[in-house]
Amino acid sequence: MIDDRHAHAFVPYPDPPDAPVAHAEHGPLAGLSFAAKDLFDVAGYPTGGGNPIVLALSGIKTRTAPTVQRLLDAGARLVGKTITDELAFSMNGQNAHFGAPVNGAAPNRISGGSSSGSASAVSNGLCDFALGTDTGGSVRAPASHCGLYGLRPTHGRISLQGALDLSPSFDTCGWFTRDAASFARVADVLLGADAVPAPTRLLWPADLWAQLAPAAEASAHAAAGRVQAVLGRAAPMNLVLDSFDAMYWHFRYLQGREAWLTDGPLIERYAPPLGPGVAERFAFSRGVTDEQVAEATAFRERFTAHLDALLGPDGVLLLPTMPDIAPLKTEPESALEDYRNRAIRLLCASGLAGLPQLSLPIAGRDNVPMGLSLLGPRGSDRALVAMAEQLATAGVGR
Amino acid sequence: MIDDRHAHAFVPYPDPPDAPVAHAEHGPLAGLSFAAKDLFDVAGYPTGGGNPIVLALSGIKTRTAPTVQRLLDAGARLVGKTITDELAFSMNGQNAHFGAPVNGAAPNRISGGSSSGSASAVSNGLCDFALGTDTGGSVRAPASHCGLYGLRPTHGRISLQGALDLSPSFDTCGWFTRDAASFARVADVLLGADAVPAPTRLLWPADLWAQLAPAAEASAHAAAGRVQAVLGRAAPMNLVLDSFDAMYWHFRYLQGREAWLTDGPLIERYAPPLGPGVAERFAFSRGVTDEQVAEATAFRERFTAHLDALLGPDGVLLLPTMPDIAPLKTEPESALEDYRNRAIRLLCASGLAGLPQLSLPIAGRDNVPMGLSLLGPRGSDRALVAMAEQLATAGVGR
Numbered sequence: 105m106i107d108d109r110h111a112h113a114f115v116p117y118p119d120p121p122d123a124p125v126a127h128a129e130h131g132p133l134a135g136l137s138f139a140a141k142d143l144f145d146v147a148g149y150p151t152g153g154g155n156p157i158v159l160a161l162s163g164i165k166t167r168t169a170p171t172v173q174r175l176l177d178a179g180a181r182l183v184g185k186t187i188t189d190e191l192a193f194s195m196n197g198q199n200a201h202f203g204a205p206v207n208g209a210a211p212n213r214i215s216g217g218s219s220s221g222s223a224s225a226v227s228n229g230l231c232d233f234a235l236g237t238d239t240g241g242s243v244r245a246p247a248s249h250c251g252l253y254g255l256r257p258t259h260g261r262i263s264l265q266g267a268l269d270l271s272p273s274f275d276t277c278g279w280f281t282r283d284a285a286s287f288a289r290v291a292d293v294l295l296g297a298d299a300v301p302a303p304t305r306l307l308w309p310a311d312l313w314a315q316l317a318p319a320a321e322a323s324a325h326a327a328a329g330r331v332q333a334v335l336g337r338a339a340p341m342n343l344v345l346d347s348f349d350a351m352y353w354h355f356r357y358l359q360g361r362e363a364w365l366t367d368g369p370l371i372e373r374y375a376p377p378l379g380p381g382v383a384e385r386f387a388f389s390r391g392v393t394d395e396q397v398a399e400a401t402a403f404r405e406r407f408t409a410h411l412d413a414l415l416g417p418d419g420v421l422l423l424p425t426m427p428d429i430a431p432l433k434t435e436p437e438s439a440l441e442d443y444r445n446r447a448i449r450l451l452c453a454s455g456l457a458g459l460p461q462l463s464l465p466i467a468g469r470d471n472v473p474m475g476l477s478l479l480g481p482r483g484s485d486r487a488l489v490a491m492a493e494q495l496a497t498a499g500v501g502r
Numbered sequence: 503m504i505d506d507r508h509a510h511a512f513v514p515y516p517d518p519p520d521a522p523v524a525h526a527e528h529g530p531l532a533g534l535s536f537a538a539k540d541l542f543d544v545a546g547y548p549t550g551g552g553n554p555i556v557l558a559l560s561g562i563k564t565r566t567a568p569t570v571q572r573l574l575d576a577g578a579r580l581v582g583k584t585i586t587d588e589l590a591f592s593m594n595g596q597n598a599h600f601g602a603p604v605n606g607a608a609p610n611r612i613s614g615g616s617s618s619g620s621a622s623a624v625s626n627g628l629c630d631f632a633l634g635t636d637t638g639g640s641v642r643a644p645a646s647h648c649g650l651y652g653l654r655p656t657h658g659r660i661s662l663q664g665a666l667d668l669s670p671s672f673d674t675c676g677w678f679t680r681d682a683a684s685f686a687r688v689a690d691v692l693l694g695a696d697a698v699p700a701p702t703r704l705l706w707p708a709d710l711w712a713q714l715a716p717a718a719e720a721s722a723h724a725a726a727g728r729v730q731a732v733l734g735r736a737a738p739m740n741l742v743l744d745s746f747d748a749m750y751w752h753f754r755y756l757q758g759r760e761a762w763l764t765d766g767p768l769i770e771r772y773a774p775p776l777g778p779g780v781a782e783r784f785a786f787s788r789g790v791t792d793e794q795v796a797e798a799t800a801f802r803e804r805f806t807a808h809l810d811a812l813l814g815p816d817g818v819l820l821l822p823t824m825p826d827i828a829p830l831k832t833e834p835e836s837a838l839e840d841y842r843n844r845a846i847r848l849l850c851a852s853g854l855a856g857l858p859q860l861s862l863p864i865a866g867r868d869n870v871p872m873g874l875s876l877l878g879p880r881g882s883d884r885a886l887v888a889m890a891e892q893l894a895t896a897g898v899g900r
Contacts, residue, residue, distance in 0.1 A: 112773060118561035156554040156599040163516035164562060200775055201554040201599045375510060377598055 106183050106230050113205040113224035114184040115142050115152060124148075125168070131179030132293055136286065138279075139225045139234040141218075142185045143192060144169040145266040153268045154188040154199050154218070157376040169266030171277055171294065172235065178293045183231050186221025190382045191367055192237060192270045194218050195245050195444045200379025204433065209251035210472045213430035214440070216246035219280070223250040226280045233281045233290050239270045240359055241451035243278035244477065247463040249430035251473030252280040253287045253492060253501075257485045259458035262294050271362030274455045284464075284489075284496035291489040302487035303420045303480045306331075306338035311348075312421075315449055317428035320469060324424050327467035327476050327500075331422060334498045335491060338422045345410045346403070348449050354400035354407075355452040360389035361397045380437045381444075404456050411457040415481045420488070424450060425463040425475035453479065460485040464492055466501045504581050504628050511603040511622035512582040513540050513550060522546075523566070529577030530691055534684065535629040536677075539620050540583045541590060542567040542633060543664040551666045552586040552597050552616070555774040567664030569675055569692065570633065576691045581629050584619025588780045589765055590635060590668045592616050593643050593842045598777025602831065607649035608870045611828035612838070614644035617678070621648040624678045631679045631688050637668045638757055639849035641676035642875065645861040647828035649871030650678040651685045651890060651899075655883045657856035660692050669760035672853045682862075682887075682894035689887040700885035701818045701878045704729075704736035709746075710819075713848055715826035718867060722822050725865035725874050725898075729820060732896045733889060736820045743808045744801070746847050752798035752805075753850040758787035759795050778835045779842075802854050809855040813879045818886070822848060823861040823873035851877065858883040862890055864899045 108114045125146060128134070142152050145165040152159030168176070176182060187202045189195070197220030198204040207215040208227025215224050219236025223246030226234050236243045238256040247254025255278045262277040269275055279294070281287040308328075316324055332338055344351060364386065370376070371386055378386060415421070427446045431439065454461040459482055463475035478488045495501050506512045523544060526532070540550050543563040550557030566574070574580060585600045587593070595618030596602045605613040606625025613622050617634025621644030624632045634641045636654040645652025653676045660675040667673055677692070679685040706726075714722055730736055742749065762784065768774070769784055776784060813819070825844045829837065852859040857880055861873035876886045893899050 109771065116555060116559045116772060118559060150558075152554075152558065156550075156557060157514060157601075159554060159557055160548075160550065160600075161514045161516060202558075203555075203773055203775055373507065374514060375601055377601055 108230065111206045111208065111224045111228040111230055112203050113186050113221040113228065113230060114139065115187055115202065117149060125176065125182040127176040127181050128179045131177065133175060133289060134179030136233060136289065137181045137183045137231040138175060139184050139186045139222055139231045140172050140182065141188050141222050141236050143188055143237055143268040144172050144235060146172060146182065146185060149185060151268060154190040154192065154202060155376060156201050157370065157374045167266060170263050174293060186225050186234060189218035189220055190379050192218040192239060192242060192268070193363055193382050193385050195241055195447065196381065196440050197246060207250050207430060210430055213432055213472065214249065216249035216430060218242040219246050223247065223252055223280055226252055226282060232286055233279050235277065235279050237264065237267065238276045238278045239274045240355070240455055241447060243280065244425050244451060244461060244463045244475070245447060247280055247465070248425040248475030251465040251468070252282060253284060253465060254278055254280045254463045255485065255489070256454055256461045257295065258460045258482050261485060269366045271359045271366065273362060274359055283502040284492045288489050288493050291486055295486045298483055298486040300481060300483040301417060302490065303418045303484050305418045305420065306335055307415070307419045307421050308338035308340045309343040309421050309423055310340050311342045311344045312423045312450055315427055315446065316424050320428045320474060323469045324467045324474065324476065328422055330466070330500045331476065331495060334495055334500055341414060343411070343414065343421070343453060345407050350403060351407065351452050351456065352448055354403040355448065355456055357392050357396040357400040358404060360385070361392045364389040364392065381441060408457040411453060411459065412481070417481060419481065420491070421479040423477050423479060425477045426450065429469060429472040429474045458482065460488055462488040462492060464495065464501050466495070506628065509604045509606065509622045509626040509628055510601050511584050511619040511626065511628060512537065513585055513600065513619070515547060523574065523580045525574040525579050526577045529575065531573060531687060532577030534631060534687065535579045535581045536573060537582050537584045537620055537623045537629045537632040538570050538580065539586050539617050539634050541586055541635055541666040542570050544570060544580065544583060547583060549666060552588040552590065552600060553774060554599050555768065555772045565664060568661050572691060584623050584632060587616035587618055588777050590616040590637060590640060590666070591761055591780050591783050593639055593845065594779065594838050595644060605648050605828060608828055611830055611870065612647065614647035614828060616640040617644050621645065621650060621678055624650055624680060630684055631677050633675065633677050635662065635665065636674045636676045637672045638753070638853055639845060641678065642823050642849060642859060642861045642873070643845060645678055645863070646823035646873030649863040650680060651682060651863060652676055652678045652861045653883065653887070654852055654859045655693065656858045656880050659883060667764045669757045669764065671760060672757055681900040682890045686887050686891050689884055693884045696881055696884040698879060698881040699815060700888065701816045701882050703816045703818065704733055705813070705817050705819050706736035706738045707741040707819050707821055708738050709740045709742045710821045710848055713825055713844065714822050718826045718872060721867045722865045722872065722874065726820055728864070728898045729874065729893060732893055732898055739812060741809070741812065741819070741851060743805050748801060749805065749850050749854065750846055752801040753846065753854055755790050755794040755798040756802060758783070759790045762787040762790065779839060806855040809851060809857065810879070815879060817879065818889070819877040821875050821877060823875045824848060827867060827870040827872045856880065858886055860886040860890060862893065862899050864893070
């Protein structure tokens with residue numbers, strides 16, 4: 105049994121569980137333990153999605169999500185299901201019903217979310233890797249905050265069957281590890297080989313770098329320098345199309361509309377009390393108009409073409425994952441909301457364009473970690489992981 | 503299937519449920535439908551106790567609580583499990599995780615709790631009767647607010663096996679109906695016959711009557727007049743021992759200590775986010791000292807002897823169940839807390855002494871119902887129900 109007393113990363117279940125989850129004895133992941141965010145179905149367990157009504161309605165699942173099953177078949181051992189932010193619609197890691205998983209790298213700071221429990225479990229050493237999902241930053245933000253490797257893969261590359269949706273055209277399945285070598289082992293199973301050539305040319309999106317909090321600049325730039333010493337000089341360019349506000353709002357309209365299509369019926373039917381921030385975001389989502397969706401859809405097409413063209417077949421963006429280290433837990437909801445809105449300006453590019461982004465735990469300040477990201481062309485996921493391995497071998501990362 | 507869209511009384515479960523609950527085809531309760539507060543185990547369902555962590559930990563129960571089984575065996579049909587206030591430690595009917603069941607008699611007002619969903623289900627006509635529990639008022643308060651009959655039985659008379667505890671030396675199993683005749687049918691099954699003679703002599707605890715809100719006095723006194731026209735004149739007396747404050751605090755110390763013994767381990771282990779008011783009450787409970795418990799225990803013995811002597815074998819108190827009609831839902835938490843603390847002054851007598859108290863829906867103002875209570879000697883439960891039937895037959899009540 106996992107001792108979760110310190111981390112509060114896991115959704116508790118009856119001990120012993122009704123159905124211990126079987127895994128292959130041998131395989132590429134033999135010896136590794138893992139956890140799955142409580143959006144993924146696991147036979148013998150309910151799926152709660154961070155909301156008590158969803159948990160009550162779930163019943164005991166009889167089928168395991170294919171991606172979880174793939175990991176079990178590869179020899180990995182499932183140790184539990186982790187707390188998610190409510191309905192995965194938050195970036196803070198504070199669930200009003202199930203609690204706040206502890207950031208293993210900075211216990212007095214938020215873990216980030218929505219894959220909060222997964223990042224907590226790995227950063228506290230309770231398992232070797234953990235599955236999360238990333239719609240608008242839900243793997244990348246907690247990876248950055250908890251000092252972990254975390255991938256948002258190319259949209260659609262890893263199956264999310266048997267997992268609760270948030271905004272399907274943005275939803276992706278990622279995972280966390282503490283080190284690059286373990287990350288690559290899981291990548292071999294979940295990604296296999298890329299079908300596109302590995303990108304080679306680093307790019308420096310100056311407009312995104314300008315979004316860093318002033319206090320974080322020195323460390324992030326120093327870490328970026330170490331990356332360039334290994335991978336080559338990053339060529340400056342600008343990424344933003346039209347304006348940051350255009351990107352931000354079009355992202356939010358599309359994510360919101362899809363989130364309302366997913367969860368609106370539940371919310372209208374059961375009127376579940378939603379936690380702070382989550383309730384407001386669903387209220388916003390409900391109000392998104394067809395005109396806003398049409399405009400945002402057109403923008404998304406333009407932006408995707410724009411970013412594809414900027415990267416070409418061989419470009420990789422080097423960028424800060426988040427604007428700063430994790431905020432203190434004691435920050436008021438309004439300050440966290442402001443931080444979240446600034447973070448979306450950094451996070452929304454890969455989501456809008458469906459491109460892979462890997463966050464590496466290689467920066468930080470005041471003994472608190474912070475991630476830099478590699479964002480590559482569609483389908484270059486495994487190559488990004490290989491870059492992380494190369495960097496770790498060279499002493500940049502673990 | 504029950505249409506719960508308006509009432510939000512039930513904890514939702516997968517439809518169809520994993521295990522529909524069987525009941526006898528014939529029996530004294532054949533034709534009646536009922537619901538059970540989500541503190542009672544029902545085979546095939548989890549038991550949530552109004553808290554998401556308890557729900558997650560529950561697993562699917564394999565045994566049905568004996569009292570629920572007794573009703574099924576008597577032919578009653580279970581239609582679902584109802585929302586309870588969190589860990590049954592509230593009197594408002596507002597669960598921060600599962601929502602606020604709607605008061606069928608006054609939808610813009612609180613239902614009262616903690617047996618909120620049960621009172622909601624019956625007052626909205628979704629079933630004929632519903633099981634609740636009453637520790638400090640959790641049947642009587644919602645009965646009064648929702649215009650229902652509701653009994654707090656003699657402590658220990660109806661089994662609470664297979665139900666979550668709050669404060670065992672106060673916890674009792676009661677139920678709600680809309681009319682006296684149905685109430686008596688359930689009483690025949692759950693109470694059987696009394697082993698003590700029926701009380702006959704009405705008493706008027708003047709000091710409790712003085713606790714009424716001024717706005718409620720006219721209606722409550724008029725209803726009390728109608729009761730006396732049927733059952734005879736109530737003789738004035740005073741009930742309070744030492745002071746209202748003594749009764750209030752000794753009750754809270756004892757209830758709090760037992761509640762902490764029950765739920766403290768869960769709260770310390772999982773740090774579940776508790777809803778407003780509930781968190782504060784558990785914090786209070788945790789701080790209750792051994793000295794306070796010792797003093798309160800001694801007081802409780804004195805008070806029990808005092809009230810037993812006041813009633814004798816044949817006395818029945820006629821008293822207001824609550825200080826007023828149900829507060830508006832829009833009242834701030836602080837106003838509800840103040841109302842709760844005033845209500846405890848009326849409610850704590852039967853809990854401290856372990857005596858039965860039946861609330862009758864026979865008063866009210868502004869088209870909102872309010873209950874008057876009959877509080878009798880230990881073991882006189884069935885006789886109190888007979889009085890309610892007699893009153894209804896005479897046109898006082900339904």
